[in-house]
Structures are given as structure tokens and as C-alpha cells.
Amino acid sequence: MELTDVNTDDPLDMLRNVARYARVSLPERHDESEHIFLERVRGRLNKWFLDNTEPWMRPQWMLRGNISRAGDLLCNSTRCGWSIIGRAGGRAYGIADHAGLLTAGPCCGSLDFWLLKDNNIVFPALLSGDETQLTLESADDQVYVWSKSIGSVEFTRFVYHHSVDGREALVNEIFVNNKSLEDASIVFFAALRPISVFGIEPVFEMRYDDARRQLYANGHIALECDHEPDLLVMTTANNPHTLSMVTDSENRHDHEFKTASGLCTAILRYSVKLRPARSKTFFFVQPLGVANTDNGVYQASPDARFVSVERWFEFMDETANCRFPDPFLDRAETMAKAVVAAQAQDAILGDKLCLTPTEKGRLVRALLEIGGWNIVLRIAENVSKALRDGPMNNTSSILPVLWGLLEMQTFDIKNDVMQHLRPVIEEAWYLLRNRLMAETATNPQLDMEPVLVPDTNPSTLSDGDSVESATSPSSEEDFGRRDEHGNVDITSVVDFLWLLATTKTTIQALERLGEKNGALELRDLLDRYEQRVGVETREAMSRLGGLRCDGLGNLVCMIDTGTLLGPDLVPPHVLSECVQMARRILAKSGIPKSPDRPGVNLIHMVLWLAHAQAMMNDGDSVEYALDTIRRYVCTNGMIPDEIADTNQAPIQATSAIKSATNLILMLRAALIREEHNNLVITPAVPDEWFVAKRDLLFSRAPTRFGPVSVEMGLSANQHQIEVKMTRLPAELEIHVPPFRGLKTFKVYGGSVVERVKDGVSSRLRIVPLSDNVVVTYHR
Numbered sequence: 001m002e003l004t005d006v007n008t009d010d011p012l013d014m015l016r017n018v019a020r021y022a023r024v025s026l027p028e029r030h031d032e033s034e035h036i037f038l039e040r041v042r043g044r045l046n047k048w049f050l051d052n053t054e055p056w057m058r059p060q061w062m063l064r065g066n067i068s069r070a071g072d073l074l075c076n077s078t079r080c081g082w083s084i085i086g087r088a089g090g091r092a093y094g095i096a097d098h099a100g101l102l103t104a105g106p107c108c109g110s111l112d113f114w115l116l117k118d119n120n121i122v123f124p125a126l127l128s129g130d131e132t133q134l135t136l137e138s139a140d141d142q143v144y145v146w147s148k149s150i151g152s153v154e155f156t157r158f159v160y161h162h163s164v165d166g167r168e169a170l171v172n173e174i175f176v177n178n179k180s181l182e183d184a185s186i187v188f189f190a191a192l193r194p195i196s197v198f199g200i201e202p203v204f205e206m207r208y209d210d211a212r213r214q215l216y217a218n219g220h221i222a223l224e225c226d227h228e229p230d231l232l233v234m235t236t237a238n239n240p241h242t243l244s245m246v247t248d249s250e251n252r253h254d255h256e257f258k259t260a261s262g263l264c265t266a267i268l269r270y271s272v273k274l275r276p277a278r279s280k281t282f283f284f285v286q287p288l289g290v291a292n293t294d295n296g297v298y299q300a301s302p303d304a305r306f307v308s309v310e311r312w313f314e315f316m317d318e319t320a321n322c323r324f325p326d327p328f329l330d331r332a333e334t335m336a337k338a339v340v341a342a343q344a345q346d347a348i349l350g351d352k353l354c355l356t357p358t359e360k361g362r363l364v365r366a367l368l369e370i371g372g373w374n375i376v377l378r379i380a381e382n383v384s385k386a387l388r389d390g391p392m393n394n395t396s397s398i399l400p401v402l403w404g405l406l407e408m409q410t411f412d413i414k415n416d417v418m419q420h421l422r423p424v425i426e427e428a429w430y431l432l433r434n435r436l437m438a439e440t441a442t443n444p445q446l447d448m449e450p451v452l453v454p455d456t457n458p459s460t461l462s463d464g465d466s467v468e469s470a471t472s473p474s475s476e477e478d479f480g481r482r483d484e485h486g487n488v489d490i491t492s493v494v495d496f497l498w499l500l501a502t503t504k505t506t507i508q509a510l511e512r513l514g515e516k517n518g519a520l521e522l523r524d525l526l527d528r529y530e531q532r533v534g535v536e537t538r539e540a541m542s543r544l545g546g547l548r549c550d551g552l553g554n555l556v557c558m559i560d561t562g563t564l565l566g567p568d569l570v571p572p573h574v575l576s577e578c579v580q581m582a583r584r585i586l587a588k589s590g591i592p593k594s595p596d597r598p599g600v601n602l603i604h605m606v607l608w609l610a611h612a613q614a615m616m617n618d619g620d621s622v623e624y625a626l627d628t629i630r631r632y633v634c635t636n637g638m639i640p641d642e643i644a645d646t647n648q649a650p651i652q653a654t655s656a657i658k659s660a661t662n663l664i665l666m667l668r669a670a671l672i673r674e675e676h677n678n679l680v681i682t683p684a685v686p687d688e689w690f691v692a693k694r695d696l697l698f699s700r701a702p703t704r705f706g707p708v709s710v711e712m713g714l715s716a717n718q719h720q721i722e723v724k725m726t727r728l729p730a731e732l733e734i735h736v737p738p739f740r741g742l743k744t745f746k747v748y749g750g751s752v753v754e755r756v757k758d759g760v761s762s763r764l765r766i767v768p769l770s771d772n773v774v775v776t777y778h779r
Contacts, residue, residue: 006204008107008218009290014202015041018262022048027072033354036597039198039650043073046199050074053238059195060099060125067647074199077600077644077651080634082197083136083144084656085170086342087161087308088315089375091349092288093342094161094170095197095654098635099125100134100146102159103196104170104286108222109203109264110196111172111286113157116187117150121243134159136636139334140316141309142342152180153274155188160308161342162285162300171300171308172284178274189246190268190284192223194237197654202262206234208255215266221291224298226283229253229268237263315341319371321699322667325692328630331637333667336660339638340366343657344375348401349382353655356553358494358560361400363657365564366664368408371702377420380405384423387431395435399498400564402428406505409512412706412726418512425509429518432503436525439499440532490554494561496537500530501565552585552595556608563612563665567675572616579612591628599645603632607639607662614669614684617735617760622670623686629659639663671698671710677730679703681710681723683761690737691719691779705729714779721775725768732766732773740777749773 007013015038019026027040050062050069061067061076085102086093096102103110115122124134124146134146134157144159158173178184192215194203207216215223233245234257245252246267257264272280283300291298301307315337322333344367347353348360355363367376383401405424408417418425503526510519559578562570586592586605594600610625633639639659642651670684682690689696695713706726713719721734731753736745742755742762750766750773757763766773 008204008220011106012038012041014107014204014218014262015045015200017204017260018045018200018202021260021262024048032596035352035354035652036650039075040073042199043075043648043650046074047072049195049200049238054240056121056123056126056243057237058125059101059197059199060097061197062199063125071646071648073648073650075644075647075650076197076199077642077649078647079643080632080638080640080656082654083134083634083636083638084339084342084654085142085144085159085161087163087168087311088338088341088372089345089378090161090163090168090288090342091345092168093346094286094288096134096144096159097125097197098133099127100157100159101125101193101196102170102172102286103201104222105220105289105291107201107203107290108217108220108286109192109194109201111223111284112191112193113146113172113174114189114191115148115150115155116189116247119247121189121247122148122150133635139331139338139637140313142312142338143305143309149179150186152182152184153178153186155186158305160305161288162304162308164298167291167298168288169298169300170286170288171304172286173300173305174282174284175279176272176274176282177279178277181276183273183275185271185273187269187271190223190225190229190270192217192266192268194263194265200262203264204260204262205258206256206264206266208232208234208266210255215268217264217266221287221298224285224287225268226299227270230271231269233267233269235265235267236261237265239265242267312338315372318373320369320701321697323695323697325689325694325696326626327694328633329626329667332633332639332663335637336639336663337370337372339656339660340370340664341372341375343660344372345379345382347657348379349386353657354652355657356557357397357400358557358564359658359661361404361564362560362665363661364401364404365407366661368404368411369668369702370664371700371707373408373413373417376405376408377417380408380421380424384427387424387427395431396495396498398431399502400560402431403498403502403505403564406502406509409505409509410704411702412704418509421509422513425506425513428502428506429510429515429522432499432506432522433525435499436503436522436529440525440528490558493537494554494557496533497561497565497569500526500534501569552582555582555585559608559612563615563669575612576616579609579616582612583609594642597649597651599649600651601643601645602641603629603639603643604641604658604662607659607666611662611666611669614666615673617683619670619684619686619761622666622684623688625666626686629663668701671696672701672703672708674703674705675733679705679708679723679725679729679732681732681734682712682721683733683735683763685712685735687737687739715776718776718778720777723768723773725771725773728768728771730767732768733763734766734773734775735761735763736775736777738762744777746776747773748776 006017024044029037055063061081081098083096084093085096094102094104101110101112134144136144147156154177156175160171162169162171176186194201203217213225213228214221231249232253234254235242236259246269285298285300287298324330344363347355347363503522507519507522555578559582562575591601592605594602606625606628610621613621629639632643638656641655641658644651671682673680673683697711699709701708709724711722742757745764747766749770750768752764752766754765
């Protein structure tokens with residue numbers, strides 16, 4: 001095989017070339033996502049790699065005692081042994097395992113650090129216990145640390161995200177410190193390896209540039225060093241002589257290496273001498289994404305770590321803050337914020353994380369509910385650019401994201417934010433106008449002058465395209481695709497609801513911008529659309545038997561639609577019945593299982609179901625979800641989306657975006673919810689939280705009434721729930737513990753309208769008379 005035949009920009013093509021070299025047969029493609037198929041292919045090669053390597057050559061997850069050599073596949077799927085390292089609002093992020101194997105981008109391998117002790121190499125992956133952990137010391141700053149002492153010298157590695165001039169990278173800051181009063185030395189190695197938390201990560205060629213101190217893998221910049229190594233060895237990952245090559249050689253300095261095996265490895269040795277009580281710092285930078293010589297030099301500055309920490313602190317300080325009666329939730333919720341902040345742009349603008357349209361809408365909503373305004377605006381800017389660059393062949397796929405972005409206007413935001421949203425509002429208007437014209441069979445007249453003239457160029461159709469080909473048209477016969485019993489397909493209902501909701505919020509945004517003509521045109525088109533299909537759709541929803549669901553995916557979309565759009569569009573009884581259907585399909589007990597991937601546990605679905613049930617004031621479901629996920633939380637506080645029963649099942653590895661989104665939405669729904677002009681407080685918190693010894697604090701929660709804070713805890717001789725508001729809602733509905741008599745609750749700062757107890761919860765309806773309302777009850 002000629003290396004020129006390998007497409008090093010295509011991960012699947014690279015794995016296929018390794019398989020040809022290793023003479024490993026590839027699995028057939030099933031009805032599955034491209035990512036899952038890629039991981040099944042990699043799983044075959046991982047099995048070959050395990051059988052043909054020594055332990056020190058393998059990633060940490062292949063060294064676990066529960067790894068089985070039986071079967072055709074070997075996938076890293078049985079536990080969460082990785083971390084996401086990125087920036088709030090960044091476009092790219094890295095993945096590291098707990099031993100420090102760090103992957104920055106596709107097709108460039110991973111970086112590992114080894115130490116020399118008594119002429120033997122110390123491999124972090126082979127260490128036991130806490131020695132091997134790349135630790136996140138604080139979820140607020142997102143800096144990972146690993147430290148080990150060799151004699152009197154302490155070796156510390158800091159890993160964090162850094163960006164300069166729009167270029168993103170991961171920084172490995174190595175700090176060696178002589179703690180003695182005598183001269184000392186240490187030898188460490190930086191190894192660029194063709195493995196990752198997934199397994200094999202093929203590298204077919206490597207090259208080192210002395211002038212730039214840059215190491216290239218598959219033609220891309222994989223590593224930049226600020227110090228020249230005293231030795232550089234390039235070889236294959238399964239070479240049994242590698243260790244002697246890097247410890248015994250003196251002046252070797254390889255510059256190029258190629259292999260058809262895809263197992264290129266580069267090992268850089270650094271021999272450091274330190275004076276008494278002195279230290280030295282080294283920087284190893286891994287560009288995120290695909291980088292080449294045109295990207296220049298990624299020189300990290302000495303203050304890079306402090307800049308990274310400052311950015312994360314700013315994000316955490318500007319967004320909603322939580323403290324829970326259960327301490328494990330503090331870290332889990334903070335990590336959930338960090339995950340959605342670091343992965344949101346990639347998840348919404350790309351397909352790597354395999355989110356459905358409604359899951360993308362949920363992600364935008366989660367960002368709004370923590371107050372991640374800057375990230376939402378950045379996503380809105382990129383979405384508007386994407387819509388300008390080409391026509392949408394399926395408008396339904398973008399509607400939940402557009403709705404989520406434009407819902408930002410419903411929060412208490414500054415007027416200048418609307419100007420930042422203007423480009424995406426204009427693109428939404430143009431998209432919806434064309435879609436509604438097609439839906440109502442109106443002659444589009446694309447050459448007529450639109451009533452709304454955007455400041456930027458609107459999306460245009462390519463030559464020869466009609467509105468029907470650039471949207472998701474449906475004729476009257478197509479809508480409500482009925483079966484022989486006259487039941488309406490649930491996908492038609494979901495599509496109708498999202499088109500309706502997105503158009504309404506776009507009309508509202510146009511009116512706020514003063515674009516009255518554009519708003520009137522959309523309103524007229526929407527009225528005609530509702531007259532045509534709205535009655536039929538609402539009738540189908542009103543009789544649950546009138547909805548036909550073909551598979552779990554459609555049911556999930558319906559539930560997502562109900563929880564996001566609310567009871568005005570999806571009646572509560574419809575949402576309740578859909579949730580019950582989902583529970584019956586997913587699991588009778590325990591973790592929901594994937595219906596099409598045997599052995600895969602859908603951890604994120606536990607939180608997803610609990611969010612829907614929290615919207616129905618079900619605190620028991622929230623408590624059950626929290627108890628269930630506790631055993632799956634990583635040491636860094638992250639919750640994986642999926643985990644498999646065996647290493648034979650490929651999963652959406654290194655993904656925590658769904659679990660993070662669902663945790664944020666579930667906790668928000670349990671603590672604060674808005675209904676019309678009212679605020680609902682603590683509607684679905686676990687009963688034990690009402691009498692917990694540790695306070696609950698939820699501060700800076702964004703609402704249409706401004707930031708709201710809720711505090712629940714002990715005072716001198718009583719428990720109390722305190723609500724602080726910026727602007728007063730029409731009513732407060734405060735849910736209280738059901739094991740206390742309603743008449744025993746005292747209210748300060750508001751007037752009680754009604755005390756209600758039903759089969760679901762106990763609550764007080766209060767008209768607030770001040771911006772600080774307190775409810776007290778005896779211990």
C-alpha cells in the first residue's frame with residue numbers, strides 16, 4: 001500500500017487502511033450512525049492491537065482487569081474514564097483519559113508523558129490508585145493536574161485550553177521543581193502516540209521541523225515545543241525495542257518516519273539539570289482541530305494558564321450558581337455547565353456528537369437557563385452565517401435551534417442584545433417565509449421585493465431551486481400522514497408545533513426590532529397555515545389514540561417538544577401519556593437500554609425522563625434519577641451519555657453533552673419554572689431537601705422577571721424557603737413539603753391567595769408584595 005493512497009483527513013479511511021495492513025476483516029455496515037460504525041471498525045483493530053502489543057504500549061482502558069479478549073470487538077465502553085478539556089464557547093476541545101493520554105484533534109494521535117526513575121520508565125497508565133489520576137482540582141477553573149516526585153524533583157503537568165487570535169489549542173505546561181538544597185536532575189519524555197481513549201488513532205507519517213520546533217502527524221501540526229529535545233526517536237507503537245532506543249541512545253534526532261501500519265510514534269526526551277531550590281517550565285502545545293504551517297506558531301505565554309482560569313471563572317461567576325443538600329450534586333452541576341459550555345458550538349454546528357434537532361434545541365435552552373448569553377450569541381452568529389452560505393434542504397432540522405436562539409428575547413436582557421440577534425432573526429424570517437409559502441401553496445414569487453430588507457445578505461436559493469426543493473414542503477394530503485385507522489403520524493404533529501412556535505417567536509423578535517411589515521407578513525402566512533392544518537393537528541393531540549408513533553425516536557421528539565414549548569402548545573395530558581409510553585419502551589426498571597444496540601445503557605435518558613416528570617411536579621422521579629446516576633459519575637464529576645455492559649458494544653464515546661444538558665434542565669425544572677406571568681418555586685425537589693441540614697441555594701437563575709434566587713435551609717428554630725426577585729411576577733406558586741399541614745406555613749413579603757394540596761404536591765399561591773418572599777415552617 002502506498003501512503004499517498006491514504007486520506008488522512010478521513011478517520012474511517014485511515015482505519016480501513018490499517019485493517020488492510022493488519023489483515024483484519026471489517027464488519028459490515030448496519031443501519032447505524034457513521035460514528036457507531038466507525039467505532040465498530042476501530043473495535044476490530046483494537047482487538048488486533050491488544051493481541052500484538054505489550055502492556056506499556058496500550059492506553060489505560062485496555063489494562064483494566066475486566067477487559068475480555070473474547071469476541072470480535074474491543075471498545076472503550078464499560079465506564080467513563082475520560083475528561084473533556086475546552087473553553088466556554090470554544091469551537092473545539094480535547095479528550096484526556098485519567099492517565100493523561102491527551103487527544104487534541106482528529107488524525108494527529110495523542111500526547112503522553114513518561115518519567116525516568118532508576119533507569120526504568122514510569123508509565124502513568126501502569127501506575128496504581130491515585131498515582132495515575134490526571135485530576136481536576138476545581139470544576140470552576142477546568143485545569144487538570146498530575147504530579148509525581150522523582151527523588152528530590154517534583155514533576156507537575158498542568159493541562160488546559162488556550163486560545164490566541166481565534167486559534168484554539170491545548171497546553172501541557174510541565175513544571176519541574178528541585179525541592180532540595182543540592183543539584184538535581186530529572187529525565188522525562190513527551191510521546192506522541194497513535195492511540196487515544198477510543199483505541200487506535202492511526203498516524204501514517206511524522207515529520208519534525210527544527211526551526212519551528214513543531215511535530216507533524218499525517219501532515220498536520222500535532223505538537224509544538226518551546227524547548228528542543230535532547231533526543232527524538234520515531235518508530236512504531238508496537239516496536240519491542242523502543243524503550244532501549246529512548247534510554248540508551250545519546251544523539252539520535254529523527255526527522256521523518258512513515259509506516260503503512262498507521263502506528264507512527266515519536267518520543268521526545270528531555271534531560272533537565274536543576275540548581276538547588278530552582279525550577280524550570282516547559283510548554284507543549286497541541287493545536288485543536290486541523291492545523292498546518294499556515295496557522296503559524298502556537299507559542300504559549302507564561303501567563304496562559306492564568307488567562308484560561310480567569311475565563312472559566314468569569315463564565316462561572318456570570319451564570320447561575322447552585323449549592324445542593326447533596327454535595328455530590330455541586331460538582332456534577334458545575335461540570336454539566338462546563339461541558340455544555342465547551343461542547344455546545346461543536347454539538348450544534350456539527351454532527352460529530354450525533355444530536356437530534358430537538359436535542360440541539362434542548363442544549364440551547366440549557367445554555368439560556370444557566371445564563372450563558374455570550375455562548376448563545378456566538379452560536380446565533382454562526383448559525384446565521386451557515387444559513388446565508390447555502391439553502392436549507394430540510395428546515396425542520398433547524399427549527400428547534402432557531403426557536404431556542406430567539407427565545408433569548410423572552411429573558412430579561414438588554415435591548416442591544418436584539419441587535420446582536422438581528423442577523424439570525426433575518427435569516428429565520430426568510431427561511432420561515434419561504435417554508436410557510438410552500439406549506440400554504442401560495443405562489444412564492446421569489447423575485448418580488450421582500451417586505452423585510454436584511455442588513456446582511458439573506459439566504460439565497462441556488463439556480464434552478466424552487467421553494468419546494470429548498471424547504472420541507474407538504475401538501476394537504478401529505479400532512480398528517482394517516483394510517484388505515486385515521487391516526488396522525490406523530491412526526492407531522494412535532495413538525496407543525498415547531499414551525500408554529502418558531503414563527504411566533506420570530507414575529508415577536510421582528511416586532512421588537514421595529515420590523516412591523518416583516519412581522520405582519522409572517523403573521524398572515526402563519527394564520528393561513530394554522531387554518532389549513534392546525535385544527536387537524538390539535539384534534540389529533542386531544543385524542544391520544546389519534547397519534548401514531550413509529551419508534552422511540554419520534555416519541556422522544558414529541559416529549560422534547562412538550563417540555564420545551566410548554567402547555568400552551570402541548571397539553572399536559574398529552575405530555576404525561578407520552579412520558580408513560582416512553583417509560584414502558586425504555587425500561588421497566590433500572591437504566592434505559594438502547595432499543596437497537598444491545599447492551600448499551602442510556603444514562604442520559606434517566607435524566608431526560610426525570611426532566612419531563614419534573615415539569616409535571618414529580619419530585620420522586622427527580623430523586624430516583626439522582627440516586628441512579630450517582631454510581632456512573634466520573635471522578636471529575638462528569639456524567640457519561642452512554643455506558644455498555646461489555647467491551648463488545650460501541651457507544652457514543654467521550655460524549656457527556658446529553659447528560660449535562662438533561663441534568664441542567666431537570667434541576668432547573670425542579671427548582672424554578674415559569675408559567676405565563678407566574679413563577680413556580682421548588683415544584684419537584686425531593687422531599688428530603690425540604691428538611692436537609694445542608695442549605696440549598698440557587699442564585700442568578702435567569703427568568704423573564706430578571707435573575708431569581710431561591711434559598712432553602714435552616715434558621716434558628718425553623719426551616720424556610722426564601723425567594724429573591726428583580727421584578728415581581730403576578731403570582732408565586734411555592735411548593736412546600738407534603739408532610740407538614742398547609743396551615744402551619746407562614747409567609748412574609750406576600751399575601752397567600754390559596755393553599756392547595758392534591759395527589760401530586762402541596763403548594764401556596766402567593767401574590768408577592770416585595771422582592772423578597774419567605775415561607776417558614778417548623779423543624
